[in-house]
Amino acid sequence: MKKIIYTVFYTLGALLLFQACAEDDSALVTGEPDSVVNNDPEGSPLRGLSESWNGHDEDVLRQYFDVSAAVYYDPEVDRSIEWPFSFFSDSWAYVVENYGTYGQNSLLYVVGHGEADKSSFFKTHFEEDAENRSLIDHPITASSPTGAAIDEPAALMAKVVEHSSNGVHKSPAEAIWQDKFTEIFTYDLYLKLGLESEAERVKAEFLETSVDFPKADTYWFRDWFLPIYENYNGSVTLSNFFKVLSTHYPINDTDYAKDMTLGELVHFFSGATGADLEPLALEAFGFDDQNQQELLIARGRFPNLNYPFVPASELIDVTSEGLATIEVSKDNNGGPTAAEGSLKLIDNITEGNNKFLTGGFPQEFYMQQNFEFPVVVNRYSLTSGNDVPGRDLKDWKLLGSKDGVEFEELHSVSDETFASRNLTKNYEFENSTAYRHYRIVVEANNGDGNLQLSEWRLLNLKLITFGPQDITDFANTSVSRENRNGATSNEASFRVTDGDTSTKFLLFNFNNPEWIQQEFQNPQRVTQYSLTSANDAPGRDPVEWTLSGSNDGTTFTEIDSRSGQSWSSRGQTRTFLFTNETSYKYYRLEILANGGDGLFQLAEWRLFAE
Template sequence: MKKINLLIMIAVLLSLCDSCKKSSSEGEQPDDALTLPPPPETWQEHWFEHKQVVKRIFYNDRIAVYFDDDVDTVATRWMFPFIDSVWTYTRSVYGDFGPSDTTNRLFAIFHTDKYGGGHPFMYYDDSHDNRNGIDIGSGADAWIKQTNWETNTIIHEISHVVEFISKNVVESPAFTVWGDSKWAEIFVYDVYKHLNRPKKLNDAFNDFSNGTDNFPRANTAWFRNWFYPIYTQHEEAKVLNGFFEKLAEAFPKKAHPVVGHEYERRMNLGEFVHFWSAAAGANLSTRARLAFGSDWLDDFAKAQAQFGSLKYNNEDPFFGKDLSAGAKVTVSKENDSGASAPEGSSKISDFDIQTKFFANGYTTGFWLQQQFGTAVSANTYLVSSANDAPDRDPTSWVLQGSKDGSNWTTLDTRKTEKFNYRNEFRVYTFDNANTFTHYRLNVTANAGSPDIQLGEWRLMQK
């Protein structure tokens, strides 16, 4: 009995010692060997409204974490492996962010009940003592619950480090195009996927997919219509990194006193589409027209000429060759104000998912037709929802082709389709090797309204 009690006492003492070690708030470090000098134990903030003396709580060769005095040092321990894994993955994809291991260490500062929001800093800027890092503040109970806002914001701020010093070139040419958060959203999504955080991944997908912005035009669905499809169709993180590789390869640069090179200017939307096309290896202009409208097309043509060294396939394999540009459009029931009205049938294939066709009095015999001067072979088509009234959406339809406008061949049938968003487009593929001069979309059901509307219907061949 005495021997057993002694063993129990030793186990308890060892447990208490381990517990004391784990709850230490003074520069805790992991078991892996260090090769870099320890970062400073304290850091006096001297930027913006930040005036705190923050203390080093955790460090290794990859990251250094600092808290102000109001941050809970026990309930926040999840942050250390999380930040470490995010930064380690980031470097594995995008490479180094400085000339040495010292400059590549990420400094992460956190505040509780002050300095709402966050900002990044880069080693070439002496305002933050020439370090790469992030500085984030939140409310009274910050950093103890691993909320989506907390983890998203940590990754979000790291995304800015990537864009402003990637490939060791200073500045972000795309910042005025994608703003503060659009690049960050796909970066956040990719990190969660790599870290195998399915709940966070799903929450981020739903949140970002539902969001729209007013740039470059109103109701632009950046994540849903641009970044996520490009990410999934063009090798995920490879295409994200590829964009920065293409920038470093071809976008104009000038000398920088610390890093060596800095981008000369910000880019326009046409250049943005061109460089992303180069990263994807495919012409993304069809997707860009659907996502952003068409005001950038002249700049896109100029970018193709100016940056001709960037090569890619002329067609996007997801869409193929667009056929509808030259088609004559008719409908079985026209808009009350005529085909050329703001909601007339001319809007069916105007290459703009934010315009729409609307007709009063839907019946199951309703159809839309595209007629071509020369027979064409379509095996893909696009249908989009309109801007409002989901009960007017088509839900079931039959696509047919004809060589004479009288005899019809069924090519594709869809039933109980449901659009999840307004101005959402979907692409459907079917088997067809024949050519037809007429194509009809016979809408056999809608979502319940006595009226019918849709944003776009386009035929393609791939």
């Protein structure tokens, strides 16, 4: 078993470590360890603890410790019982190796009681009543590590893992599987510790164990966990599940924000294995229509999990929904409202002689759709006019811009032909950036002196999403006061919503309150937001603020407030959830205090709407 030895123990020397452990084995007349002379290495767990949690109020004394576990006994535990020392040390060393770290030093505290009917429970490093320790508390009465003597603490260790892996508190899956994760955890643990007979014992027991959730006669171990374990890389997949969960599932500060549905559980385990587990779920759980809908919603809400599936999507006509306006570099001689003026380009009529026509070609020509608010486009269609094919577009580029000045190329076409009149052709390209201006630059037509086009539609094939989605890219951002170097400078206000956490908005001479505002084309019901600390001095970070909503930009209603906030590192993103049943067009973040510096900074502010 691989053991992790901390640097502090190396620096003090192996001799001192062994001496400290040996001291715990010495005893006074009472049979309790000698705690008169404290020669423990610096940072060692306390020699004694006074319980003040879960109705326990006993004083317990340390019997053993190393870099993985510290074992404590109450006065009733038989001091000749020493098997817990190596069992918990080896067990927790494996947990840390496979599942990751838990708290500052990943030490497991084990509190043993000599009364067989003493209640058992676990604590995580998130809980202050146990002084932020990973801790299990249970009876230790058996003379050997077999059967129930190790099954109960193994299940408690599983709960610590389930409720505190990857730096996130609580278990959203517990609402679905209840205590069933403890079974596969225990089986895997015994195998990894070389306890083959114990592993076979619990396997036989778990294979025959059925429960009535999520439906009657459900065999979680036999039909779900064991097939995943045996077919998808064993404990690696168990660890991956918690990693994928911590990366993608909603988190409110340090806690998971909600319980999972069965469809979400299947989706996230699929992400952990890299395979679609829906067929396995059908066999294990029945997976009725409601569960199928839950899976569909999960795939729409969390589309970035790494396994093959086709998320539901919808095609949006951005030209119509975004209320586009049209401009061209050279209009019809009769103007935009003429029978063949530029307004015909986006009137959504593709039949007959309805078209845009301009003369004097070849020439430098562009047509451009403009939007009041940014929109995402990843498709477009062009419909040929009713007349001479030589007037059709042949070579062109599609460009996007946020400000109407700087354009980026998104797509290009060469040597295009339209085989018939009023023929619509569709073009696709990769793009997830929202722009306010989309421009087609026509570089050549098919040889005529005139240019014609019946219709130009901008489209977006959008995943159907459920739950809070990031809507920041569709907002116009404004502030109470701009960076002193101007609105286009490297640390100007637009940086706070540019999607790049390595940039920031910086204000000199911070004079609270200061505000940042996002404005949307249509009201949005926001239920969470995130703030990312910037790269520089923590004293510039926001500490106290309010979030308010408005539909006229004048009268605001406070919908969330925070105080005493801090960031543990630079570039850290923290998410804040709140209850809101009202849709607003304007959302204003008002900074009431920072960390005491004369400057204010924020790398990113994102809004998420239902």
